[in-house]
Amino acid sequence: MSPTPTGPPEVPAARIVAPLVLGGLTYAMSQNAIVPVLAEIQRATGSTASEAAWVVTGFFISSAVLTVIAGRLGDLLGRKPVLLAVLALFALGSVVAAAGGSLGAVVAGRVVMGVAGGIFPLAFAILGRQLPPERAAVGMGMVSSMLGLGGALGLPVGGLVADHFGYQGLFWGSAGMAAVSLAAIALLVPRAPGHGGGRIDWVGALLLTFALSTALLAVSRGAEWGWLTPPVVALFGAGAVGLAALVAVERRVRDPLIDLDLMRQRNVWLAHAIGFLVNCGQITAFLLVPQMVQMPAGGGVGLGAGATQAGMYLLPFSLTTLVAGALTGRAVARFGTRPPLAVGAASAVVGLAVLAFAPVGPAAVLLGAGITGIGGGTVYSVLPVLISQTVPEHEVGTTNGINTIVRTLSMAILSQVTTVVLVLWTPEGQEHPLRTAFTIDYGLAALLNLLALVLVPLVLPAARVRGAHGRPGGAQPRPETSDDRRTGR
Secondary structure, eight states: OOOOOOSOOOOOHHHHHHHHHHHHHHHHHHHHHTGGGHHHHHHHHTOOHHHHTHHHHHHHHHHHHHHHHHHHHHHHHOHHHHHHHHHHHHHHHHHHHHHSOSHHHHHHHHHHHGGGGGHHHHHHHHHHHHSOHHHHHHHHHHHHHHHHHHHHHHHHHHHHHHHHHHHHHHHHHHHHHHHHHHHHHHHHSOOOOOOOSSOOOHHHHHHHHHHHHHHHHHHHHHHHHOTTSHHHHHHHHHHHHHHHHHHHHHTTOSSOSSOHHHHTSHHHHHHHHHHHHHHHHHHHHHHHHHHHHTSOBTSSSBOOOOHHHHHHTTHHHHHHHHHHHHHHHHHHHHHOSHHHHHHHHHHHHHHHHHHHHSOOOHHHHHHHHHHHHHHHHHHHHHHHHHHHHHSOGGGHHHHHHHHHHHHHHHHHHHHHHHHHHHHHTSOTTOSSOOHHHHHHHHHHHHHHHHHHHHHGGGSOOHHHHHHHHOOTTTOOOOOOOHHHHHHTO
16 A cells, blocks of 8 residues: 655755745845945935934834744635745835835834844745755755844845935836745745634734733834933833733633743744844844954954955855755755754854954954854754744744844844943944953854754654654644664654
């Protein structure tokens, strides 16, 4: 008797992966492409720098809030239609920002564009459902690597487009990329039905939105408004109340937005913890390398680079993130999740240590940034695989969405921590911080990544996850391979 198939019919991997990679690149570029355009938006709309900053803050908050909601909708209604809706909203937001002609229109458009944060959890869920495990792991790695590549490309591309076509050209370009991605996914990616057995927890969604929005607003504007000022303290307090209310509601509803029991499973909370810690290092390198190399040369701090040259120093970071992400999927398919996670976290520790303690020079900065990028690209590619191996199939999108939120929180927190350290170690009457400030920032990030490395041995191998949890919720485990039996994975 022939074995009963346990998964969907095999589809050419490139047909699915390529459109999803393009979708991920579209969102990732939009995150940073706006940064070099802020000054022009400020001039064109007659706004202040503080007002123009809402273009970034609004996108940042909406992306964090809507990511898990998009993932949950995909789990219930089907990942492909929700992904198409997300891309359509991203394109609509881009058009509003381009055509509105006012700061309010740009901010509103960027808030709508933030829904595209759901692209990544939806893409991971599609890959896990449509492809065999080994190819799904490779595809997840390639999609994950777009975060690094798109983030690095966004800065120079955003500046170049704005120089020639104004800030409106940047948003028209985003709309065009979203339209191409939408068409490619609609035509090439097969549709798989959603779980369909639950309903949307709108109360939980509202509470999550409230808690995240207030907390992220406090973190993102705390340095400007003052950390102990009444508005910031009130926002933090409101976020804490919202979080407590969310936990209380999620414990009682039949179909919670966030399954708290699932969050307590070892591999799930480890995926979130490791993602948070490793992303702290990636954000530190991404923010500080350009600042450091633009410091005046000769004082042991900077290299006197211009803005364009500073961007080039991030090129190894972006390239190694891309390459590591593409290769890690194959390593996961062969060796399981723990060895690549260990290699990734260890690489980040080494790279950040080089940036912290090596004498500042072009070779040291390029080497440190490149090794750090290997760490991020590797870990980012393993986490969605680890999650898909652990949770029921109908929870994959939601859980990956939560993982994305956790990494967003790390970005918000570390961007403020690094800034505070730089300010504290800038001598009175001087314009630039001491080398000690960068050493502390990179060193702290290295310690956080070392903690991530310590957590890796706690990750359960896939075979033990399947045995312990039985893939609850009716999801089918992937078939055991010869590599599983040989490696104990």
